[in-house]
Amino acid sequence: xxxxxxxxxHGNLPIDQNLVVTSLTLRLGLFSGVDKGLLKRAFQVALHxxxxxxxxxxxxxxxxxxxxxxxxxxxxxxEQVSASIYCRECGSHYPVSxxxxxxxxxxxxxxxxxxxxxxxxDEMLLINMQMHPESASTCISEAFKNNNTQEGNSHV
Amino acid sequence: MCETCGCSLPTDNKKSLDIDADQNHAVIKxxxxxxxxxxxxNRHKLNKHGIFCINIMSSPGGGKTKLLEASIAELKKLxxxxxxxxDLETENDAERxxxxxxxxxxxxxxxxCHLDAHHVHQALHQLNLDTLDLIFIxxxxxxxxxxxxxxxxxxxxxxxxxxxxxxxxxxxxxxxxKIHGLVISKIELLDYFDDFNMERALDNFRxxxxxxxxxxxxxxxxxxxxxxxxWLVDQRTERKMLLNPxxxxxx
Ligand SMILES: Nc1nc2c(ncn2[C@@H]2O[C@H](COP(=O)(O)OP(=O)(O)OP(=O)(O)O)[C@@H](O)[C@H]2O)c(=O)[nH]1
Ligand SMILES: [Mg+2]
Ligand SMILES: [Zn+2]
Ligand SMILES: [Zn+2]
Numbered sequence: 001x002x003x004x005x006x007x008x009x010h011g012n013l014p015i016d017q018n019l020v021v022t023s024l025t026l027r028l029g030l031f032s033g034v035d036k037g038l039l040k041r042a043f044q045v046a047l048h049x050x051x052x053x054x055x056x057x058x059x060x061x062x063x064x065x066x067x068x069x070x071x072x073x074x075x076x077x078x079e080q081v082s083a084s085i086y087c088r089e090c091g092s093h094y095p096v097s098x099x100x101x102x103x104x105x106x107x108x109x110x111x112x113x114x115x116x117x118x119x120x121x122d123e124m125l126l127i128n129m130q131m132h133p134e135s136a137s138t139c140i141s142e143a144f145k146n147n148n149t150q151e152g153n154s155h156v
Numbered sequence: 157m158c159e160t161c162g163c164s165l166p167t168d169n170k171k172s173l174d175i176d177a178d179q180n181h182a183v184i185k186x187x188x189x190x191x192x193x194x195x196x197x198n199r200h201k202l203n204k205h206g207i208f209c210i211n212i213m214s215s216p217g218g219g220k221t222k223l224l225e226a227s228i229a230e231l232k233k234l235x236x237x238x239x240x241x242x243d244l245e246t247e248n249d250a251e252r253x254x255x256x257x258x259x260x261x262x263x264x265x266x267x268x269c270h271l272d273a274h275h276v277h278q279a280l281h282q283l284n285l286d287t288l289d290l291i292f293i294x295x296x297x298x299x300x301x302x303x304x305x306x307x308x309x310x311x312x313x314x315x316x317x318x319x320x321x322x323x324x325x326x327x328x329x330x331x332x333x334k335i336h337g338l339v340i341s342k343i344e345l346l347d348y349f350d351d352f353n354m355e356r357a358l359d360n361f362r363x364x365x366x367x368x369x370x371x372x373x374x375x376x377x378x379x380x381x382x383x384x385x386x387w388l389v390d391q392r393t394e395r396k397m398l399l400n401p402x403x404x405x406x407x
Contacts, residue, residue, distance in 0.1 A: 005181050022179070026187070033304045033330035085365055105326060106333070106365035116365040118333060124304075126185040132178075 002068045002131060016136045019068045023075040023130035030083040030096060031121035043076045067136065077128075083121025089114040096121065191305055194273035198280060198308025205285040206399050208392040209293065211307050213331060214315035215324075216297030219341040219375055221249045223315060224292055226375040228256045230385055235289035235392070240279040242271045242296045249294060259283065270301035273308055290392060299324070303331035310395060311336040318342050318349055322357035325364060333364045337387065340372040343380060 002021065007013050028034050051072050083096040087108040094109055108114035186192065202209050212220050221243075228237055238259040243249040244267050253260035261279040263271065276293060283291070293309060295302045312335045316324050319342060325332040332338070338361055346352060358370060369387060373380030 001185065005183055009181060010178075031330055031333060033300065101329075105329065105363035107363045112363065115367060118365045122330075124187040126183055126187055129181045129183060130179045131181060 002129060003066055005129065006131065006133070013133055015067075017067070017133040018136045019131050020071055020134050021068065021074055021129055021131045022071045023077065023128070024126065025077040025079060025128035027079045027081055027123055027125045027127045029081050029121040029123035030098060030101065031118065032124045033122075034124060036078050036080065039078065040076055047072065047074060068131075075130075079127070081121075081123060084119045085116045086119050087114050087116045093119065188304070188306075191273045194277050195306035195308040198273055198276055199310070201280060201285065202291070202308060202310070203399055205288065206396055207285060207288050207291055208395050209291040209309045209311075210388075211293045211295055211302075211309035211312050212315070213295045213299070213302045213312065213335075214297060214317070214341075215299050215320060218297065218315040218317045218320065219339075220294050220297070220315060221252050222375040223339060223341060223373075224294060225252055225256055226378065226381060227292075227385060227388070228253070228258055230381070231290065231388065232256065232258060234389065236287055237290045237292070238283050238288050240271075240276060240291060240293045242275070242294050244268060244296060269296055269298050270305055271295050271307060272305045276307045290388075299328040299331050303328075303334055311391060313337045313339060315339045315341045316357065318345050318352040321351070322353050322360060325357070325360040329364055332361060333366055335366065335368060337368050337384075338366075338370045339384060340370060342374060342376070343372045344374040344377045 002019050003013060006019055013019065026039075028036065028039075047070055050070055080098075082098075083101075083106075084093055085096055085106050085108070086093050087110070090108060090110055096106060100109070104112055106116055106118055108116050199209075212224070214220050224239060228239075231237060238261065239250075239253045241250040241253065241260050241262045244263065247262055250260040250262040261282050263275045263279055268275075271293065293307060299314075314331060314335045314337075316338060318340065325338075340354065340357060346354075354372060361370065369383075371380060371384040371387070373384055375381065
């Protein structure tokens with residue numbers, strides 16, 4: 001996907017160039033069910049594992065990750081968006097923020113007996129990728145060889 | 157330092173430092189798209205065979221397997237049924253279902269905290285769909301994760317047992333918001349367990365903008381089972397009609 005996006009914008013990407021991702025931006029709705037703090041921690045773990053255990057032969061590199069790599073300092077930016085409800089009885093839409101959810105959940109702010117429906121808020125989207133090409137021969141395979149060891153893994 | 161791997165090999169500094177707008181790639185990509193695609197595929201497959209499929213969720217021990225046992229005992233007179241079992245640790249639940257004389261597929265993918273569409277896809281391949289009318293999926297006992305994964309089902313049902321407390325809908329709003337029906341289970345225990353207030357539970361559920369039916373029942377004594385079973389039969393008939401209108405009129 002990353003390669004396809006890159007090519008669609010910059011024309012082409014030579015085979016001997018890897019793509020290096022340095023930042024990802026997600027948009028999460030209030031009702032996505034994803035906890036921002038937990039996701040950030042999980043991302044750090046995944047990033048760590050990626051750098052410690054990714055197969056280091058050129059063939060598997062190509063096959064497994066399509067020449068796309070994550071910088072060890074890849075940033076995960078999370079943009080949280082509020083939800084919205086529609087009240088049939090008032091005939092209007094209302095935004096639902098974290099705070100207003102704590103107060104009256106998804107019921108109508110005017111009257112909690114009104115019948116409402118959830119209109120939006122379950123988004124889970126990737127909205128931006130920061131990436132640049134780097135020559136495949138520079139350092140990746142060397143580094144992966146050196147790092148591909150059980151040592152230094154803090155979470156096994 | 158090399159930006160790609162954090163090593164200290166000399167590298168092309170100029171390239172890694174010149175971060176400019178050119179490196180930003182605005183996209184709009186659903187993070188769950190791989191799961192959702194498989195879920196759609198599952199749903200399509202089920203529709204093709206005229207099968208109605210229900211995903212059942214609850215906290216551990218909420219009474220999912222018991223409800224299935226009691227429901228199958230009645231429904232097997234009407235329908236050909238199979239169950240996809242998400243109890244990942246043991247075969248116990250699958251064996252309880254098999255004792256009812258229907259097929260149960262045990263999903264064995266380690267100890268995940270939820271099922272995803274790929275699990276269900278594999279299970280569907282192990283069933284002969286031509287010989288089925290109804291499939292139940294018993295999800296892993298968990299009120300959080302299963303909510304995020306579409307499996308390809310036609311309806312989501314959650315159980316809330318009276319021993320769990322009437323505040324649970326508001327504590328797990330994402331799951332309770334999404335369901336198409338709520339079973340309040342083990343109601344015969346209300347006699348001993350008066351902390352649970354049925355009205356409050358209902359009220360909390362409605363605060364989540366969910367107007368779906370609620371069935372207070374006991375799978376143990378059979379009280380309240382009828383309304384739930386009637387709903388199942390209605391849903392299945394409706395779906396069958398939707399998929400194959402001619403068939404229903406000739407039946
Ligand atoms: N008193 C009473 N007990 C029930 C009822 N339904 C289930 N139970 C009991 O509750 C316990 C858990 O029931 P299960 O059906 O195994 O619950 P489950 O949701 O399938 O559990 P997991 O699959 O482990 O998450 C068992 O001891 C059941 O006998 C009920 O209606 N009344
Ligand atoms: Mg069970
Ligand atoms: Zn209103
Ligand atoms: Zn999970």
